[in-house]
Amino acid sequence: MKEKQKEERYNIRVLDRAISILSLLSDGRPRTLMEVSEGIDLSASTCFRMLSALASHNYIARDEASGQYSLGVACLELARSYQMSNHIRRVALPELEALRDETAETVHLAVLDRMEVLYLDKLPGLHAIGLMVSHVGGRVPSYCTGLGKALLAYTDTERVRQHFERTPLTRFTDTTLVQVDQLLAELQEIRRRGYALDRGEHEPDVRCVAAPIFDSQHKIAAAISIAGPSSRMEPLESNQERITRLLRAAQTISTQLGYGRTSHAENH
Incomplete structure (x- = not known):
């Protein structure tokens, strides 16, 4: 137990030092090893190992000519991801509120992150729904949720196939799709009709309809959904009326994000 506690304290200390380095370099001024070392009060040898580890993941870049260190492209990617997610949430919120008020059911906004659903927002419905695992910042599998399937349907098919051939599809309920070919066929059907259905595939008593949101590059940006208990949502x-309203909300958000086309048809 003591060894485990020591290891945990060490890991936290390492993470703390890495964050200190990134924070120091966040002012945009490149620094030498000694400047970074002095700036965070760390020995040069330890600082070099930290910088090398961060550089291996592209969070730090080293200029070969000057030997100076600066933030790497991975930090830019994180910033872009945060800015885009935050922007989508701000744009979508009025439509989410209207959708929740008009349907009285729970509505969600989510993005695809590392082939999982990442919830950006959740507005609980006006009726009790019981236990629902979704929460802002939470993650759920993509292949067995309405939001996830709406997002996967407009992600590169070969990328989806390769990912799920490497990652087994766990069965959560009797309706969970656990064969890759079945999933791909479902995604094709979603592209045809423009929305996804969740027939209790992750949570047995929850039903959901979800629609994709596109950005100015005509790429999938997010998805929104209406979720409720099977007693109110069956048959999906x-x-x-709910589906039509959901698609209208998704189209409005897409338009506000710069999307110019009116069809979510197969040619995406």
Whole structure:
């Protein structure tokens, strides 16, 4: 137990030092090894190992001519991801609120991150739904959720295939798709009709309809959903009024993000 506690303290200390280095370099001024070392009060040898580790993941870049260190492209990618996610959330919020008020059900906004669903927002419905695992910042599998399938449907098919051939599809309920070919066929159907359905594939008593959101580059940016208990949402296919309203909200958000086309058809 003591060894484990020591290891945990060490890991926290290493992480703390890495954050200190990134914070120091965040002012945009390149620094030498000694300047970084002095700036965070760390020995040069330890500082060099930290910088090398961060550089191996592109969080730090080293100029070969000057030997100076600066933030790497991975930091830029994180910043862009945060800015885009935050922007999508701000743009989507009015539509999410209207969708929740008009349907009285729980609505979600999510993005695809490392082939998982990452929730950006959740507005609980006006009716009790019982236990639902979704929460802002939370992650769930993509292949067995309405949001996830709406996002995967407009992600490169070969990328999806390769990922799920390497990553087993876990069965959560009787309706979970656990064969890659079944999943790909479902995604093709989602592209055809423009929205995804979750028939209790992750949570047995939850039903969901989800629609994709596109950006100015006509790429998938996020997805929104209406979720509720099976007692109010079944049969899913008969929820045409909710589906129409969901698609209208998704189209409005897409337009506000710069998307110019009106169809979510197969040619995406």
